[in-house]
Amino acid sequence: MAADLQDAQLDLIRISIAGSVDDGKSTLLGRLLLETGQIYEDQYAALERGSAHRGEASVNLAHLTDGLKAEREQNITIDVAYRYMTTPTRRFIIADTPGHQQYTRNMVTGASTADAALILVDVQNGVTDQTRRHLFICSMLGIPQVAVIVNKMDLVDYAETAFTAIQTELKALVGRLQMPPLTYIATSAVVGDNVMRRTDAMPWHIGPTVLEFMEGLSAATWLNPPELRIPVQYVVRPDRTFRGYAGRIASGTVRRGDELLALPSRQHAKVERLSNVDGPADEAGTGENVIIELDRNVDVSRGDLLVRPRNAPFATRAFEAIVCWMGNARSVRGKSYALRQTTREVSATITEVMYRFDVATYHRENVTELGANDIGRVAIQTGQPMFLDTYQHNRAIGAFILIDSITNEVVAAGTVTSTARTDEAAELVSEAPVVWLIGLSGAGKSTIADAVAERLRLQGVPVARLDGDDLRGGLNSDLGFSPEDRRENLRRAAHVAKLFARAGNVTVCSFITPTEADRALVREVIGESFIETYVKASLETCEGRDVKGHYKRARAGELPDFTGIGSVFEEPKHSELVLDSEGTAVDECATRLTELINERR
Amino acid sequence: MNTALRELEAEAVYVIREVVAQFERPALLFSGGKDSTVIAHLASKAFAPAPIPFPLLHVDTGHNFPETLEFRDRLVERLGIRLAVHYVQDSIDAGLVSEETGPRASRNALQTVTLLSAISALNLDACIGGARRDEEKARAKERFFSHRNTQGQWDPKSQRPELWNLFDGRKHKGEHFRVFPLNNWTELDVWRYIAAEAIELPSLYFSHERETIERDGTLWAWIEYIQPEPGEVPVKRRVRFRTVGDATCTAAMLSEAATVEDVIRELLELRVSERASRMDDRRSESAMEDRKARGYF
Ligand SMILES: Nc1nc2c(ncn2[C@@H]2O[C@H](COP(=O)(O)OP(=O)(O)O)[C@@H](O)[C@H]2O)c(=O)[nH]1
Numbered sequence: 002m003a004a005d006l007q008d009a010q011l012d013l014i015r016i017s018i019a020g021s022v023d024d025g026k027s028t029l030l031g032r033l034l035l036e037t038g039q040i041y042e043d044q045y046a047a048l049e050r051g052s053a054h055r056g057e058a059s060v061n062l063a064h065l066t067d068g069l070k071a072e073r074e075q076n077i078t079i080d081v082a083y084r085y086m087t088t089p090t091r092r093f094i095i096a097d098t099p100g101h102q103q104y105t106r107n108m109v110t111g112a113s114t115a116d117a118a119l120i121l122v123d124v125q126n127g128v129t130d131q132t133r134r135h136l137f138i139c140s141m142l143g144i145p146q147v148a149v150i151v152n153k154m155d156l157v158d159y160a161e162t163a164f165t166a167i168q169t170e171l172k173a174l175v176g177r178l179q180m181p182p183l184t185y186i187a188t189s190a191v192v193g194d195n196v197m198r199r200t201d202a203m204p205w206h207i208g209p210t211v212l213e214f215m216e217g218l219s220a221a222t223w224l225n226p227p228e229l230r231i232p233v234q235y236v237v238r239p240d241r242t243f244r245g246y247a248g249r250i251a252s253g254t255v256r257r258g259d260e261l262l263a264l265p266s267r268q269h270a271k272v273e274r275l276s277n278v279d280g281p282a283d284e285a286g287t288g289e290n291v292i293i294e295l296d297r298n299v300d301v302s303r304g305d306l307l308v309r310p311r312n313a314p315f316a317t318r319a320f321e322a323i324v325c326w327m328g329n330a331r332s333v334r335g336k337s338y339a340l341r342q343t344t345r346e347v348s349a350t351i352t353e354v355m356y357r358f359d360v361a362t363y364h365r366e367n368v369t370e371l372g373a374n375d376i377g378r379v380a381i382q383t384g385q386p387m388f389l390d391t392y393q394h395n396r397a398i399g400a401f402i403l404i405d406s407i408t409n410e411v412v413a414a415g416t417v418t419s420t421a422r423t424d425e426a427a428e429l430v431s432e433a434p435v436v437w438l439i440g441l442s443g444a445g446k447s448t449i450a451d452a453v454a455e456r457l458r459l460q461g462v463p464v465a466r467l468d469g470d471d472l473r474g475g476l477n478s479d480l481g482f483s484p485e486d487r488r489e490n491l492r493r494a495a496h497v498a499k500l501f502a503r504a505g506n507v508t509v510c511s512f513i514t515p516t517e518a519d520r521a522l523v524r525e526v527i528g529e530s531f532i533e534t535y536v537k538a539s540l541e542t543c544e545g546r547d548v549k550g551h552y553k554r555a556r557a558g559e560l561p562d563f564t565g566i567g568s569v570f571e572e573p574k575h576s577e578l579v580l581d582s583e584g585t586a587v588d589e590c591a592t593r594l595t596e597l598i599n600e601r602r
Numbered sequence: 603m604n605t606a607l608r609e610l611e612a613e614a615v616y617v618i619r620e621v622v623a624q625f626e627r628p629a630l631l632f633s634g635g636k637d638s639t640v641i642a643h644l645a646s647k648a649f650a651p652a653p654i655p656f657p658l659l660h661v662d663t664g665h666n667f668p669e670t671l672e673f674r675d676r677l678v679e680r681l682g683i684r685l686a687v688h689y690v691q692d693s694i695d696a697g698l699v700s701e702e703t704g705p706r707a708s709r710n711a712l713q714t715v716t717l718l719s720a721i722s723a724l725n726l727d728a729c730i731g732g733a734r735r736d737e738e739k740a741r742a743k744e745r746f747f748s749h750r751n752t753q754g755q756w757d758p759k760s761q762r763p764e765l766w767n768l769f770d771g772r773k774h775k776g777e778h779f780r781v782f783p784l785n786n787w788t789e790l791d792v793w794r795y796i797a798a799e800a801i802e803l804p805s806l807y808f809s810h811e812r813e814t815i816e817r818d819g820t821l822w823a824w825i826e827y828i829q830p831e832p833g834e835v836p837v838k839r840r841v842r843f844r845t846v847g848d849a850t851c852t853a854a855m856l857s858e859a860a861t862v863e864d865v866i867r868e869l870l871e872l873r874v875s876e877r878a879s880r881m882d883d884r885r886s887e888s889a890m891e892d893r894k895a896r897g898y899f
Contacts, residue, residue, distance in 0.1 A: 411764075
């Protein structure tokens with residue numbers, strides 16, 4: 002078939018658009034739709050009739066997107082509406098989120114599936130509470146691509162200063178949020194400047210037009226977590242001979258023959274057959290709807306999770322989350338709600354409201370309950386175990402809603418920020434990995450370990466750090482540097498690391514660990530979750546760096562058993578990962594190690 | 603298939619499976635049109651190798667194109683799916699509704715009553731429909747899982763928020779849901795999908811010669827259910843239908859598009875919307891919303 006009939010390269014991009022009432026959002030959308038040819042003649046004619054009927058001087062583009070009768074009558078948009086727009090390279094689903102009543106709830110709804118957000122600012126009003134609120138929500142939902150559209154530039158004579166003032170204010174503001182850099186666009190939606198094309202009005206404008214920004218978007222900017230997560234949606238069982246587990250892959254890739262772990266039953270089974278919507282397949286990836294047949298009978302039903310045995314999520318009955326309250330009734334501590342996360346539904350109570358964000362100032366306010374449109378941080382406890390990744394790490398797994406079990410209304414939308422394990426739950430999952438960085442003094446172990454720990458923390462992963470120097474300062478202050486003491490130092494360190502890992506922390510340890518025997522000992526104590534990482538640098542390099550002056554003192558005979566000088570460092574033979582710190586930047590080393598950890602988590 | 607279409611297919615299959623997982627007695631509302639045919643196709647893919655685990659419900663106004671009924675029966679046979687037919691005529695006979703009269707009479711509005719009585723007779727808790735958000739302004743705000751109260755009514759002002767892909771299908775006794783797996787599809791997406799998957803459609807969708815009358819600038823099939831007005835004479839024209847439903851409110855358009863590819867090419871050039879060919883929408887600017895609030899599809 003001809004290429005233009007199938008458009009093989011068309012990507013689907015979901016955008017949310019928000020602004021305060023009268024910032025010009027509907028006008029902008031109307032113009033985009035009209036000028037990209039999405040409006041049919043009869044729709045335009047209806048628009049003309051409507052405008053004439055209301056006695057408006059010219060056709061009001063804003064009414065193209067006002068759906069409900071009540072909205073037309075009151076001249077406001079009251080619910081999220083979805084618009085569709087196609088350009089030669091992109092297919093857009095635009096969630097048009099109203100800026101009036103229930104603004105927060107609507108924007109959170111519209112933005113929950115968005116790959117990008119457009120936020121309108123009326124240049125005459127500058128940055129308002131509403132703007133700050135919208136940016137806050139983008140940050141809460143982790144939207145990777147955000148543009149601020151400074152509209153109505155025609156009303157300030159297209160003055161660059163008016164635009165840059167807003168830009169400067171917002172740059173300072175978003176510095177306080179976790180957010181990607183914003184794109185700034187100056188427009189007049191009514192006139193059409195910088196919407197579809199550049200006009201002569203703002204020669205100073207260096208940013209893209211709205212359309213250019215949209216066409217430059219990608220659906221693939223989300224963190225694509227490597228770990229396999231398949232929430233079981235439905236068990237297909239037409240007769241005794243067939244039993245398949247249907248689900249949409251939240252992340253990762255599954256192949257025929259893979260060994261899977263079913264949660265919460267913790268039973269293992271192999272993928273015997275796999276099919277996607279087109280029939281039998283050898284492998285399937287993120288976003289695909291699959292049906293999996295396992296090689297043995299295991300206890301699996303809707304709401305369960307299929308994962309890889311060595312890469313299970315946190316099992317917990319208690320976690321913390323940022324929630325946006327949507328119900329009309331306020332949150333009640335201790336009340337039983339239904340919680341839906343992936344396909345899993347459990348009972349849940351809010352055990353504590355830690356604070357509410359003032360979404361205009363970003364201050365935290367102490368409150369004990371949340372009301373409609375509040376965003377706050379809460380602690381939640383569930384009746385049945387949950388299998389969680391943080392939202393930042395895995396959007397599909399870390400998102401949930403709370404439902405009032407009496408009225409069936411959705412009362413809150415939440416994103417998991419951290420998980421706390423209960424003892425019982427700890428038994429349910431494999432231990433977190435213990436990463437053991439070995440290498441000469443000065444090879445870069447601690448620097449890389451710190452960088453990795455920091456990255457994991459940013460992903461919301463609980464981390465513990467153990468360092469040789471620290472341990473020797475306290476727990477092991479009775480030990481010297483004889484081979485026996487060195488061995489004892491490592492034995493204790495390994496046991497401490499194991500305890501940390503068992504409590505769910507990825508434990509990053511930096512110890513010289515000079516001999517193969519030492520490494521075998523540590524491996525033995527820690528077991529399966531041990532990841533040996535060799536930070537490789539030649540003795541000459543390390544001695545040249547000599548950050549702590551140890552080598553100099555060793556050469557002078559002051560440190561008799563110093564590794565590399567007075568005692569041996571055996572070249573490691575069994576490391577899972579070798580990082581050449583002479584040829585590779587710290588950043589790159591940290592990236593490679595973090596990736597390995599995330600695969601094994 | 604382009605990447606956008608693949609994503610829309612995945613979304614729809616997910617929604618259809620979610621219906622079966624969350625509801626006890628769902629059904630697929632079947633109109634004979636392309637959208638419900640595409641859903642039937644998606645459902646067969648969603649559960650293969652198992653058969654589609656819900657029946658097809660056809661609310662029959664009695665004013666059908668024969669091609670539609672013949673197509674319906676073949677589809678049911680091929681998919682091995684159960685068919686339930688409820689007749690508007692029965693609602694009329696039972697005195698639940700009274701028939702419109704005159705040349706513009708249509709049973710389209712009466713369908714609502716028959717549908718609601720079918721829902722209660724079959725005790726359905728979810729009806730899957732082929733409506734799409736791009737069809738009409740009021741539909742732009744439709745949810746995937748759209749709640750209906752015990753009277754079958756839609757309240758656009760108190761819709762449940764729908765976030766991520768977490769659908770809330772909890773309900774009280776007597777309430778039900780309408781579910782729209784194709785919400786995010788456009789007319790062009792539907793046709794591109796039909797092309798990519800080689801889905802069979804009623805021949806009405808393709809150019810054929812037919813006796814038609816012209817009324818208010820619109821072409822109508824000259825069939826027994828349409829009462830002529832003075833001076834209206836049927837003329838043979840090459841036409842096709844852009845939407846297919848009740849024969850009295852489905853307008854024809856002049857067209858030479860004989861294949862799916864022709865139709866796509868035609869759509870890429872077309873300047874009027876799909877619903878312009880439906881009489882029921884032309885009655886007022888908020889016609890669709892009013893009908894939806896009463897429990898229409
Ligand atoms: N001068 C000027 N007026 C605008 C511009 N954009 C929108 N407006 C006007 O601002 C008013 C509100 O616009 P509308 O699109 O309905 O705002 P919404 O509430 O954000 O959807 C209308 O009267 C528009 O004509 C603009 O760029 N310049």
